[in-house]
Amino acid sequence: MDNEDEAKCPPSIKMVFSSNIVKCTLNVLHQVMFDIQTKNLELQRYGTSIADLHRIITSLLKKLNDRLEQKYFGQQTRILLNAMPEDVREKLISSFVKYLGSIIQYIHKYYDEHSLLAESVAIFGITEIDQIKFDQIEKFVAILNLEVDHDKLFEEIISLQNTYKEVNSYRQVDQNGPP
Known part of the structure; x- marks a missing residue:
């Protein structure tokens, strides 16, 4: 931001978005939403068929589960987390884990009932x-x-x-x- 933009920004909003907690949270949202949007765009491609569905969804679930298991939310997030007091860091990590867990549950809720069909049709994508x-x-x-x-x-x-x-x-x- 240049000085002119900073002058236009209300102090209360500037204070909120300057917080390392908010920066950290926004970084996590950016990482996760980028992964989801990338797969969303794959699903929307012109040539995408039901045979591709299983591969796309399982690769998204794998990536999200890997992030969750390794508690990796991006390098910038790691830097910000490491600079925070341990109690704040643990609360944030816990909230990020819950967030990822809820996304994974959501995907399973809507995909699992059709996964057997998608998995069996996936052979035709070979x-x-x-x-x-x-x-x-x-x-x-x-x-x-x-x-x-x-x-x-x-x-x-x-x-x-x-x-x-x-x-x-x-x-x-x-x-x-x-x-």
């Missing part, structure tokens, strides 16, 4: 079809309560994977030139 296993597809079929002929489904998957491998081998020959 780019190499030959990596998909039949039991993964059976699990997906069961979740959707589909009645299918499992023997025919198995045959179709094997046929599709073999065709995929053949096409890939032709692509490799084309890229490497004729033998």
Whole structure:
């Protein structure tokens, strides 16, 4: 802030936002909200499908849980916390832990009931079809309560994977030139 901006700021607001406790809290909010917004933008991308949902949500939960377990709220927050009296520092850390815990609970509350479906659909996000296993597809079929002929489904998957491998081998020959 330059001097002109500081002169315009009411002293009561300036006093509140100059507090190390507020700075520390705002830093934590910035760190956590940045993580959440990054994943939110991933979810909003044009090409995002339900197959990506499981990966995006679980990676967000992993990052938030890692922050929570390691009590890491960013380097600037650490510097500010270390400069505070221990009782204030412990209160702030406790409030940050509760905050992160409530975000994680919120995500679980809305995601867990759909996580089985998202997890089973996630196999279709695999780019190499030959990596998909039949039991993964059976699990997906069961979740959707589909009645299918499992023997025919198995045959179709094997046929599709073999065709995929053949096409890939032709692509490799084309890229490497004729033998």
